Amino acid sequence: xxxxxxxxxxxxxxxxxxxxxxxxxxxxxxxxxxxxxxxxxxxxxxxxxxxxxxxxxxxxxxxxxxxxxxxxxxxxxxxxxxxxxxxxxxxxxxxxxxxxxxxxxxxxxxxxxxxxxxxxxxxxxxxxxxxxxxxxxxxxxxxxxxxxxxxxxxxxxxxxxxxxxxxxxxxxxxxxxxxxxxxxxxxxxxxxxxxxxxxxxxxxxxxxxxxxxxxxxxxxxxxxxxxxxxxxxxxxxxxxxxxxxxxxxxxxxxxxxxxxxxxxxxxxxxxxxxxxxxxxxxxxxxxxxxxxxxxxxxxxxxxxxxxxxxxxxxxxxxxxxxxxxxxxxxxxxxxxxxxxxxxxxxxxxxxxxxxxxxxxxxxxxxxxxxxxxxxxxxxxxxxxxxxxxxxxxxxxxxxxxxxxxxxxxxxxxxxxxxxxxxxxxxxxxxxxxxxxxxxxxxxxxxxxxxxxxxxxxxxxxxxxxxxxxxxxxxx
Numbered sequence: 001x002x003x004x005x006x007x008x009x010x011x012x013x014x015x016x017x018x019x020x021x022x023x024x025x026x027x028x029x030x031x032x033x034x035x036x037x038x039x040x041x042x043x044x045x046x047x048x049x050x051x052x053x054x055x056x057x058x059x060x061x062x063x064x065x066x067x068x069x070x071x072x073x074x075x076x077x078x079x080x081x082x083x084x085x086x087x088x089x090x091x092x093x094x095x096x097x098x099x100x101x102x103x104x105x106x107x108x109x110x111x112x113x114x115x116x117x118x119x120x121x122x123x124x125x126x127x128x129x130x131x132x133x134x135x136x137x138x139x140x141x142x143x144x145x146x147x148x149x150x151x152x153x154x155x156x157x158x159x160x161x162x163x164x165x166x167x168x169x170x171x172x173x174x175x176x177x178x179x180x181x182x183x184x185x186x187x188x189x190x191x192x193x194x195x196x197x198x199x200x201x202x203x204x205x206x207x208x209x210x211x212x213x214x215x216x217x218x219x220x221x222x223x224x225x226x227x228x229x230x231x232x233x234x235x236x237x238x239x240x241x242x243x244x245x246x247x248x249x250x251x252x253x254x255x256x257x258x259x260x261x262x263x264x265x266x267x268x269x270x271x272x273x274x275x276x277x278x279x280x281x282x283x284x285x286x287x288x289x290x291x292x293x294x295x296x297x298x299x300x301x302x303x304x305x306x307x308x309x310x311x312x313x314x315x316x317x318x319x320x321x322x323x324x325x326x327x328x329x330x331x332x333x334x335x336x337x338x339x340x341x342x343x344x345x346x347x348x349x350x351x352x353x354x355x356x357x358x359x360x361x362x363x364x365x366x367x368x369x370x371x372x373x374x375x376x377x378x379x380x381x382x383x384x385x386x387x388x389x390x391x392x393x394x395x396x397x398x399x400x401x402x403x404x405x406x407x408x409x410x411x412x413x414x415x416x417x418x419x420x421x422x423x424x425x426x427x428x429x430x431x432x433x434x435x436x437x438x439x440x441x442x443x444x445x446x447x448x449x450x451x452x453x454x455x456x457x458x459x460x461x462x463x464x465x466x467x468x469x470x471x472x473x474x475x
Contacts, residue, residue: 008035008046010053018064021132026114027064027087031057044187048194059083066135074137075157075208081141088112093149112142156209156255158217158247162197164254165246169193180366181378182319188381193242200243214247214260222264237266277401279308279410281417284397286468288407291396293352293471299359300377300385301392304404306353308411309464310334310346311430314385314404318378322361322371327354331454332373334431344431345449347461352471414464429457 010033014022019029033056035049063080085092090112098105109117116134118124124133144155173186203224204217221243225236244264251258279285285308291297292305304314312334319335326332331345348354360375372378377385389404411430415421 006038006040008037008039008041008049009033010035010050010057012053012057014064015061018061020130021064025064025084025116027060031060031087042184042187044184044191048191056083056086060087063138066138074141074155075206077135077137077141078145078155078157079159079206080138081145084138084142085112085145088114090146091150092145093147095146096149108146112146113139156250156258157206158201158204158209158213159206160254161209161246161250162201164250165197165242166194168249180368180370181372182370183368184379185315185318185382196239196242197246199239209247209250209255209258211258211260214251214258218244218247218261218264222266226266233266240264240266277399277403277406277409278413279397279402279406280399281410281414284399284402285410285414287397288393289465289468291392297396298388298392299356300374301389303353303356303374304389304407306349306356307346308407308414309349309461310344311408311411311432312346313408314389315382316431318372318374318385320373322358322363322373325354325357325361325373327358329451329454330458331449332357333449344428345454345457346429347454347457349461349465350471411464415460418463420460420463423460425456426460429460 010031012031014027014029014031021027022029033053035046035053037046037049059079060083062076063083066076066080082092088111090108094108094112095105098108113134115128115131116139119133119139125131141155169190173190176186200217200221203221207213207217218240222236222240225239226233229236229239244260248260248262251260279288288305288308292302294302300314300317303317304312307313307317316334320332321335324333324335325348327348330348332348334344334346348357357373360371360373363371363375365371377388386404390402393402393404393406394400412421415426415430420426
């Protein structure tokens with residue numbers, strides 16, 4: 001990175017054993033590539049950009065090593081040809097619509113292949129005694145790329161599908177975020193899925209993107225994951241999903257001649273589903289209710305305890321904007337983004353609950369105009385939230401078995417005790433079912449809900465807390 005600018009660049013030197021070949025091929029000994037990011041960019045974006053440039057650098061080194069390789073796979077030749085064009089600053093498709101008789105045709109070939117453009121000439125070796133010929137597979141791949149616009153290649157690789165999927169996911173995530181905390185959380189989620197894609201690539205290798213290769217690779221990877229996660233089939237599914245989604249998306253949008261299977265069911269996926277520990281209604285729930293009204297407990301934890309009566313996740317609470325609290329109407333709009341039904345009205349239980357929701361209303365907004373009802377907790381990681389909940393639950397109940405998920409499941413348990421858990425309005429209140437009316441849903445997206453709907457939710461909430469002591473004061 002130059003000190004005279006905030007823009008970042010990637011710089012790396014060619015290994016010593018490849019420098020002579022690099023000189024002969026006109027490849028710079030010190031590779032410098034722009035990251036197209038400034039110093040102010042998030043660390044996760046910079047890391048991804050560096051990883052991408054590392055891959056391109058390895059492609060250049062592979063190209064230099066391939067100069068004396070007689071046998072190359074089609075995939076290796078294609079990647080080497082791409083790396084060569086990048087280093088020569090020649091665009092893919094540069095010869096599209098260029099007449100072979102024009103001077104520009106020969107000039108472009110000279111720029112792309114350098115001294116190797118005439119390597120089949122009988123006197124070539126005499127003119128360049130120290131040079132080694134490029135494998136014909138690479139020369140052929142360069143010729144094909146020059147005559148094919150980017151995105152219209154007949155030859156595709158698994159890596160092309162992976163990069164296409166990464167761009168798709170990143171673009172969708174950037175368009176959906178509404179706060180800095182959500183931006184960081186989405187990037188952490190993406191990083192996990194991108195790592196799973198990397199694991200798939202390490203397992204399958206960078207093969208040609210064909211119907212047989214895609215389907216066989218996915219089947220073998222599924223078998224590998226099932227064997228690896230015998231006691232956790234849901235984990236195997238999470239690891240398989242990004243790879244399957246990447247190949248299917250690329251087949252639908254780019255390599256349309258390829259048909260990727262949709263039958264990748266992992267059997268007994270739900271057989272070992274975790275049984276969540278619920279709060280003891282007689283002993284532990286009153287203790288948690290008291291903790292929710294006790295200022296010695298963490299603000300975020302107290303909000304989460306009130307979330308028992310609406311099935312609110314911690315991640316949904318941190319995505320809730322203070323401006324979504326409609327104190328006059330007695331509810332707030334939860335900021336769930338997992339699916340549309342999670343963004344729903346939640347009843348403000350009492351004055352303490354309202355005070356907690358509005359505690360950060362005077363805090364400055366972030367760059368996206370957002371203030372979380374959870375304050376600074378919105379910028380923390382999910383693991384930090386889980387650890388905090390575990391500590392506070394232990395403090396309040398002395399039970400080491402309870403987790404943050406226990407509270408959401410406790411809400412369902414209370415509903416079952418009161419005989420209301422099977423009601424459709426209860427399911428909607430907990431975000432398990434979308435509203436039946438499309439008009440109601442459209443208003444709901446704007447954070448506006450009918451008085452009848454709120455009254456219905458208030459009735460259910462009052463029924464759930466009817467046996468708990470009354471705390472009138474926020475303190």
